[in-house]
Amino acid sequence: MRDPIYKTRPVEPFSATFGGERINDFIVMSEGNSNTYLLETSEGNILINTGMGYEAGVHKKNYDDFSSEPIKYVITTQGHVDHVGGVQYFRDHYPGLQYIAQAGNEEHQTYDGRLQPFRGSRSSFAFLDKFAECFAYYKEQGFDDFAQQDRPTADIVFEERYEMTLGGLNIVLIAAKGAETNDSLIVWLPQHKICLTGNLFGCPFGHFPNLVTIRGDRYRDALTCAAAVETVRELGAEMILYGHHEPVVGKELIETELTVLRDAIYYIHDEVVKGMNEGKDVHTLMQTINLPPELEVGQGYGKVSWSIRAIWEAYAGWFHHESTTELYSVPQREIHKDLIELAGGSDALIARAKAKLASGDFEQALHLLDIVRSVEGDNAAANKLSIDVHTALLAQTGNFWLSSWLKNQIKILNGGEARPLNIS
16 A cells, blocks of 8 residues: 655755765765755766755865765756756856756746746745754854855757766756746666656655745646656656655655656646536635545645646636626725725624634635735734634645745734845
8 A cells, every 4th residue: 555755755945054965876965955966977077956056065065075076067957046056156166067958948047037026025935034044054154155146058958858978877868848947857867767857846756746836936737747747757767866855766666656646637637627617616626626545645835726726727817707806907905994894893804703713714714804904904903813813724734835824924913024035
């Protein structure tokens, strides 16, 4: 009987710390916001991913403990900032180094850069405190070799497949465009049956992919994600070096987990399409579609309900055909003051929200409190009750993004400050 792998693996990412780990006789891992890996050969080394700019010096220090050979190539498995940020740092330390990426890399970095202030403000609730803890740790260690975040241009790009050999090590790069980013790629080491995927299936392995991130990003197509899972599954890997946390080892385990993940994505996709064709609204589908037990995967980074909405809106767009007001610019909050007046004051709405909380209808309670708080942001009773509702919701979730959001909302409601995240 299958015991889903997600139950035994961490979920949350964390910044690079000191101390690399040897995976085998030629691969060293340095964990971070996204893991980096050093492939050692007799003709020089290859670095897979570089971390954020500020992490690059930590990764290099970790690798220096294992190898003094020069790095000849850097390969990034995707163009996200936690993969490409340290490229220039390694260029500076290894003259002649060449950077290899899938051909969509430039477009993705341009897209990310265009929205950096927007993304920074919308990511801060999840990462700002963690970054503060990280830099306090670096200070304790006496480390200050921080590089600026890079936006690199690749020296070598390819569309579908790229093969190379260095020091007898055969390396095959396989494009998986659109699965995580438009430049996602897989690093396949056929001699050793080892696959380096980066965050191809999302942050933690064994979880449903995040088809849309709540920090704000373009939708990822469910069928494209399922196809990427199948691409890796067909390789028959005996080890996957993932973008976060420890390796996944064992051919049978890998095949089983990837088969379940592929089928889980297809199942949710098909159920959404079926529901849409039956005329069901997106909220009904979010509340009623669940994975069957045999397709159990984690929901620690993406959630099935969020992906249901992402699939619905990727097909149907933002107009849900529920109200004419969706087609106009005035938001519902513009009539919240009217609702409070019609209710005879905010106390009535707060009392009803308190009853909803007591009956376990947490989301309905928040709807009522949002009406009050949008008009009376300093209403102490509404804010106190909102803290209680967020706390109750927090107790129900193990999802990284949702728990980060709820914790941050509780902090703000308690008088804390919301600050943007700057990764430049």
